[in-house]
Amino acid sequence: MNHHDSHEDPVLARLARDGSSAAFGMLVKRYHARVFAFLLTLTKQRQDAEDLTQETFLRAWDKIHRYDPAQPLLPWLFTIGRRLSIAALRKKKPLPENIPEAETSEPTSAALRLWELARRELPPESYSALWLHYREELPLKEVATILGKREGAVKVILHRARKLLAERARSTAGLAHPPPLPEPQGSMP
Structure with a gap:
């Protein structure tokens, strides 16, 4: 994993806390793919993971004042995403059991x-x-x-x-x- 930019996270978070949407946008750009991939592991549905990723970053923007810049940002984002996915799962109605799963291509490695x-x-x-x-x-x-x-x-x-x-x-x-x-x-x- 590429962690070389994470040393800038506290600075960007402080700027975002002060109202800089550009600084927060940089954090979103940096971590969007990783948060999405994690949420996909939880939801197993691309659309759900996309929706929860967006909701995760919206919640992070709303709660940026609660983020401790002394701590790594990614686990904080993963925690928000996981909690949102649990809440979404509780609200979701179960699908009928006779719906077949989508065919997936065979992984190569x-x-x-x-x-x-x-x-x-x-x-x-x-x-x-x-x-x-x-x-x-x-x-x-x-x-x-x-x-x-x-x-x-x-x-x-x-x-x-x-x-x-x-x-x-x-x-x-x-x-x-x-x-x-x-x-x-x-x-x-």
């Missing part, structure tokens, strides 16, 4: 197949934890904050998710020997 398997097989919270830690490269402490869990609980979620994926991958034809996900990196001893 082992890593893509593994992520697709994780998306299909894991509960949303486990998939989100994997995504945030391995794809977004967030430390366990930040993943825990976003998910509203203790750091130790996130370690357990990641361990169980990796174990389940390994079992499912072994039983799936195209993933006889999946690439291993590394152990989580964090601050807990």
Whole structure:
């Protein structure tokens, strides 16, 4: 992941807090794709993820005065997005069970197949934890904050998710020997 611009986030956030829509626009441009990708992992629906991404940044603009510039901005945005997605899921009516899922193209690399398997097989919270830690490269402490869990609980979620994926991958034809996900990196001893 490209984190080289994040050192400018506190300055941009302070400017946005003072009313600079241009500074906030730079933050939106910087993080829009990553927030969208994360929300897509939660919603599994492109339109829902697009709507929630827009709502996330609107809420962030409204609440920018509550952002602590001493903390990384991306986990704050992910937390807002996750809370909005939970609220949206509660409001959403379930779809009839007989609607077929859209056909998806077969992922080409082992890593893509593994992520697709994780998306299909894991509960949303486990998939989100994997995504945030391995794809977004967030430390366990930040993943825990976003998910509203203790750091130790996130370690357990990641361990169980990796174990389940390994079992499912072994039983799936195209993933006889999946690439291993590394152990989580964090601050807990």
